[in-house]
Amino acid sequence: MISNNMEKALNEQLNAELFSSYLYLSMAAYFESKNWFGFAKWMKKQSEEEYGHAMKFFGYINEVGKKVTLEKIEKPKNEWQSHLEIFEEALKHEQYITKRINDLVNLAIKENDHATNNFLQWFVKEQIEEVSSVQKIVETLKLIGDQAGSLFMLDHELGKRE
Numbered sequence: 694m695i696s697n698n699m700e701k702a703l704n705e706q707l708n709a710e711l712f713s714s715y716l717y718l719s720m721a722a723y724f725e726s727k728n729w730f731g732f733a734k735w736m737k738k739q740s741e742e743e744y745g746h747a748m749k750f751f752g753y754i755n756e757v758g759k760k761v762t763l764e765k766i767e768k769p770k771n772e773w774q775s776h777l778e779i780f781e782e783a784l785k786h787e788q789y790i791t792k793r794i795n796d797l798v799n800l801a802i803k804e805n806d807h808a809t810n811n812f813l814q815w816f817v818k819e820q821i822e823e824v825s826s827v828q829k830i831v832e833t834l835k836l837i838g839d840q841a842g843s844l845f846m847l848d849h850e851l852g853k854r855e
């Protein structure tokens with residue numbers, strides 16, 4: 694049995710995943726506007742993934758007989774100063790999402806909610822990947838500094854994301 698408290702927390706996470714999707718879409722729009730199409734494609738894919746995460750919560754909440762309640766999605770930032778600033782923000786955001794997922798697991802354990810704990814384990818694993826992939830890009834951007842040629846190469850590389 695899923696508690697009302699857990700239902701609320703799951704709906705809040707659904708909203709946080711939708712915001713993630715919106716934030717990465719805003720980052721994609723920024724890159725598009727600056728003609729960095731590889732970076733833009735990577736961010737669009739990231740945004741789609743986040744929408745997928747939100748839909749996993751949507752599906753689970755319904756599956757356990759609770760109700761999805763959609764709330765307002767916060768307006769994302771839309772201006773940045775550099776590639777590095779964007780990816781550092783993405784990294785901070787993923788660390789924040791990881792904390793939220795861990796808090797949800799803690800709540801499931803506290804409530805003896807094994808079903809939700811089991812459902813959340815997919816996200817625990819996914820967050821390791823999410824943080825790691827953004828972290829790698831942050832490190833690469835730090836190495837690149839202001840070498841335009843290397844930045845173009847990274848743009849080409851990230852544009853290959855399927």
Ligand code: FEO
Nearest residue numbers: 710743746790823
């Ligand atoms: Fe859905 Fe990037 O966490």
